[in-house]
Amino acid sequence: MSKLADMAMAIQELHDAAAAIDDVANWLTRQFSSPAPREPEPKPAPTLEQVRAVLAEKSRAGHTAAIRELLQKYGAAKLSLVDPQHYEALLKDAEGLADAT
DSSP: OOHHHHHHHHHHHHHHHHHHHHHHHHHHHHHHOOOOOOOOOOOOOOOHHHHHHHHHHHIIIIIHHHHHHHHHHTTOSSGGGSOGGGHHHHHHHHHTSOOOO
């Protein structure tokens, strides 16, 4: 075999070895790396129906007067007049009401 053919074979073996090392490095990376942390999905805003259901449940549990006060706190005489941007806070306030005994 000529020196040029030997050199070409040696170069090809180096390329093959480099590709094999790269494959192993990629496999190791996939095996031992944790997935990138995902951003939590934003919680959807409560709907009028969801708020109405919670307030109705609290009213049946004996909190009718407290519910009226909460509605007034958010500037409304009835739920349909509450600004939807306040639904989440209103729900949080309503859920904080202890059941009447």
